Structure formats: structure tokens, C-alpha cells
Amino acid sequence: MPEFLPICRADMAARGWQQCDFVYIVGDAYVDHPSFGHAIISRVLEAAGYKVGIIAQPDWKDPRSICTLGKPRLAFLVTGGNMDSMVNHYSVSHHRRKTDAFTPGGQMGKRPDRATIVYCNLIRQTYRDVPILIGGVEASLRRLAHYDYWSDRLRRSILLDAQADLLLYGMGERSIREVADGLNSGLSIRDITYVDGTVYCTQTLDDSLPTCMLPSFTALQQSPRQYAESFRQQLRNTDPFTAKRLAEPYGSKGYVVQNPPQKPLSQAEMDSVYDLPYCRTYHPSYRKAGGVPAIDEVKFSLVSNRGCFGACSFCALTFHQGRIIQTRSHRSILAEAEAMTKDPDFKGYIHDVGGPTANFRAPACAKQLTKGACAGRQCLYPTPCKNLQADHSDYLALLRKLRKLPGVKKVFIRSGIRFDYVLADKKDTFFRELVQYHISGQLKVAPEHVSDPVLAKMGKPKHGVYLQFAEKYAALNRQYGMKQYLVPYLMSSHPGSTMTQAVELAEFIRDMGYMPEQVQDFYPTPSTISTVMYYTGLDPRTMEPVYVPKRPREKAMQRALMQYRNPKNHALVREALMAAGRTDLIGSGPKCLAPKAHPQKNFHQKP
Secondary structure, eight states: OOOOOOOSHHHHHHTTOSSOSEEEEESSOOEESTTSHHHHHHHHHHHTTOOEEEEESOOTTOGGGGGTTOOOSSEEEEEOOSSOHHHHHBOTTOOBOSOOTTSGGGOSOSSOTTHHHHHHHHHHHHOSSSOEEEESHHHHTTSSOEEETTTTEEEOOHHHHTTOSEEEOSSOHHHHHHHHHHHHTTOOGGGOOOOTTEEEEESSOOTTSOEEEOOOHHHHHHOHHHHHHHHHHHHTTOOTTTOOEEEEEOGGGOEEEEOOOOOOOOHHHHHHHHTSOOOOEEOGGGGGGTOOTTHHHHTTEEEOEEOOSOOOTTOOHHHHTOSSOEEOOHHHHHHHHHHHHTSTTOOSEEOEEESSSTTOOSOSSTTHHHHOSOTTOOSSSSSOOTTOOOOOHHHHHHHHHHHTSTTOOEEOOOSOOOHHHHHHSSOOHHHHHHHHHSOSSEEEEEEEOSOHHHHHHHTOOOHHHHHHHHHHHHHHHHHTTOOOEEEEEEEESOTTOOHHHHHHHHHHHHHHTSOOSOEEEOOOOSSOHHHHHHHHSEETTTTEEOOOOOSHHHHHHHHHHHTTTSGGGHHHHHHHHHHTTOGGGBSSSTTOSBOOOOOOOOTTSOO
């Protein structure tokens, strides 16, 4: 049986350890499941022969909390957690969230804002000479200068603010092994500047290596346009086969240098990562608090792929996992599923088989595995590339095998499918079996908007594509005598969305006949094209101006339009309709979005 890694000195003693090679400081509770980044990295290091201890959610107000396992032999590893700590703590309207799914009992407040920076500075108070390596989504997406929505300003690379020695971006399995082996061989952390998928600081650049010079941080602060141009350079250097080193000058601090991304994992390497001996649950010390809520979403789900060539403008996956699809073998996934069926809590339902996009089970085209993804072009937008290989046969074969496993009643797909990719497949076998076998009452897809100009800024297909998908989905449900609903994810206030287009979206919602479960006000997070648009008012791909709804009142109106049936929103909806010149939608008619305002009663007047 797998056992958890040490979380205290007693655990170390039980293993006969005097010292850990690496001490891993984690912003989440300790969950030893391959859906959690800290579990993967710690198990990869363990498999390579290193001793790893875990300090989960240390008390950032007490420097002694990071001394629990003593001084590591090689380095501290630090991650803010599976989710960016600022997104974890705050809604898009800056309201403090009430629960944290990655904390025992869902308790909020067990990690600090900007957790990676705080933990690293805490380490530096006690251990000044021990290397600090940072990673995870919080560090990965802040590796260079970035717009920070919560302070409404540009911030420099997190590497500088954290006082860390090396940043590992992306998924990190290859780079952490290479860095660990370098440290173990006696190399100074300052000399480990050669590893793909890492970012480091230096006072001088190596002239022997081709390097793309980005604008200085000072220049970025002075000119939003410079920031948009810098981001365009970064965007063109996210592919592991073609990317150049990037250098960002910081005056007296020298340069922050980003090496090219790590190469995609082969299927055998992916299998080796997911076949490691995970305990597949949270640490038993959390039972008294009720466990860790986040495990409920993934306990009976299967990861089949990573990466996404969808490249939506508001998504950071291009910068984190990349555009090249990496997959696990059927053998590996089936073995995990068989083990899952033996869990006493398993009721016969596999909740998901997927990844960032469930129905991507191969690179978009054959050349990507040797030459990379095309710079400056997208695989699906504005229409599918002529070289796209839209084929669901491998995914279908996997799903059929999973359906036949003893003890499995149903296999659902919940991580989302790319509907334009489904339509691009000349065979409709997957679409048919999706409707017949893999939907739990409703299928969630993400058209995001209905206005083609807004969809263009989002990097999403035209609205007509979604309507075509919805029509065929309804037809298949009728054919098979099933009553399953299509639930669209929709977004308000995205760059490019004027009040006129927000009203157009509200009219679509009206015509659907029901209010969508999920509505999202655009949330500017680091390292996305949409966030650059929000900050600069420019599309970094074309440098053309973009309308950006920024004022809180306007954003509130656009969101209210999406929930126009709520009486609490009527005043905002009326205001939005007047701003859009659509007073024809105010009244009591069947097409109206808000009733007319009633004159307020004068309470000082006698009845």
C-alpha cells in the first residue's frame, strides 16, 4: 500500500531519515492524488530516489512553521497551490470568497494572499543559504512582468518579489528532475541556467546563446503598448520546439531570463507519472476537519490528456501546459479505473475522462510532435486549420473499454468538450455515443458569447457553429428518445463587448427559455491575451484597439443582463437597455427584458 510522504519529524524518523533532500511548502492541504501538482512533483522526485517532505499550509505569521522538517539537503520547493491564491481568495468584484475547497473543511484563510511570495520570504528569514525553487500555476503565470488585476498595476517577475533562485514553469516533471540531479551532483543553483522550462535571474547575459530581448520593466511601466508588444513576443515563444530564450531587463537587478518550455512528455512518460504510487486521497490528519472538499471533484475521475490547442484568449493554458496534446495510454487509464472500482466509496460512476479539453486525444496535426505548433496561427480559430486531424476514434475506443469494466455502470464526460472539434470530425460516431452513453442529464459546453465580434476577441468560433452543434445535439436526443439538456457557459464584460453586444447576449438567453446555471464576469488573470486587452486596450495579436468595459457600473450592468429575470437586477437592466438605446425591451411584452420602473410612493403623503 502506498504511504504518505513525511509531514513531521516523527514521520521522518519512521522512515529512518535524518534529513529531507527537498522540503515542499504547499499552499493547499496535502492531497496525494495526481490531480494535485504537489503530489505529482513530490512523487516524481521520490521515484528518482530523493527524500521529500511536505509542509502544507504553514502558518505564514510564524517563521517557525517552515522549520517543521528542518533544513533540506538540496532545496525548498514552494507552490501557492493548485489554484492561484488571489483567484482562490477573491471574486472578480474583489469580494472575499467564503470557502476554500483546497483546505480541510473548506475553511477560508489558511493561506496568505500571494502565497508563493509570502512563503519564500518566510523561508529567507530562517534559511538564507538554501536554494528556493518555485512552481505551480501561481508562479508559472507570473514568470515575467505581468498585469495584476487585484492591485491594478504591472508587477515585476514573481521570481524577484519571492527572492527565489529558480522558477519552474509549466507542468515541470522533466525540469524538476534535471534541476534536482544538478543540485545533487554539487552544482550551485546559480549555475543551473540551462534547463528547459525554467526562469532565472542573472546580472549578465550569455552572448553565445540566441536570446530575444524584451522591453525593460521600466519601459513596460511607462507604456501599455510596450507591454502588449512584449506579450506578443512571449506568445510567439510558447512552443517547446521553436521558442527562443527571452530576457527581460530590470536595471540594477539585471535580467530575468526565460528558457524555452520543456518538451512534451511521451505517452510512456505520461504513463510513468500517473502510474506512481499515489494514496489518491487527502492526508488522514484532515479527517477530523471533514476532509478536503476538492478531492470530491476528482476522486472518481480520470485524466487522459493535458495541453490544449483550443487557445482561447481568456485561458492561460497556452502559457502553462502548452498547445501540444499529451496523452496517457489506454492501459494506464484502464488500470487506474480498475483500481477505482475497488474503492469502497465507488458507486459505479466514473465522473469524467478528460483533461483541459476532454475530446483532445492527439496533437492537432502530425507535425506538432516534431516541429511544434504554428506561431501566429491557431488550430481551430477562426475556422479549423486544413491540416487539423479531427478524429475521435482513439477516445471512443477508450470510452468503450471503460464502459465494459466490471463494476462500472456509467462513464460521464464532464471536463468539457470542444464542440467545433466535434463538428470537424467527418464521422459522427463520437457525437452519437456521447449522447447515448456519456451525459449525466446535461452537457456543458462553452460558446461564451453570441456576438461574432466578441467571439473573435475570445478566439472562439462564430455563433453559427454553436447553433449548428445545438441543433444536431437536439436531433440526436430526439432520435434516441432522450431528454438531455445543453448548458452553455457564457461570459459578460469580455474585452470587445459593448453594451449593445451585451444586450444581444441577453436576448439569446431570453430565447433559450431558461436562465443559464453558469455566468461569468470576465476575470483578468495573469498571462492571457484577454488580460492584456483589458489592461492595454490593444489586441496583442494585431495591436488593434479593443473596447474594454472596465467601469464597475458598466460591468455590473453587463452581468445583470445575463440574469435579467432576477428582480434585484431590474434597475440595472433598465439602465443597460437605455445605455444601449434598446428601450423597446423595457415593458411587459414577451420580448422585454425588464419591466417599466414604478414611481416610488411618497410615504409622507396620506393615503
